[in-house]
Amino acid sequence: MADIEEARKQFERIDADGDGLITPAEFKTALAQGGDWNVTESVAEAIIASRDLDGDKLMSFDEFWTYLNK
Numbered sequence: 460m461a462d463i464e465e466a467r468k469q470f471e472r473i474d475a476d477g478d479g480l481i482t483p484a485e486f487k488t489a490l491a492q493g494g495d496w497n498v499t500e501s502v503a504e505a506i507i508a509s510r511d512l513d514g515d516k517l518m519s520f521d522e523f524w525t526y527l528n529k
């Protein structure tokens with residue numbers, strides 16, 4: 460079971476501009492900063508699309524949280 464406070468911190472780290480939505484570009488940057496997992500923007504888009512519940516191509520905190528609790 461994921462911890463919602465920890466999840467929120469992770470989400471805020473990825474959401475570089477703090478608008479509450481993670482774009483593929485933000486996700487890609489966060490992965491690159493996190494270590495050696497370099498993905499292309501289209502891969503980042505695909506990962507977000509697989510977690511995207513409302514089809515806006517962005518990941519909200521709710522979608523991130525749902526994903527963590529799968």
Ligand SMILES: [Ca+2]
Binds near residue numbers: 477478479481482
């Ligand atoms: Ca953002």
Ligand SMILES: [Ca+2]
Binds near residue numbers: 512514515516517522
């Ligand atoms: Ca979404």
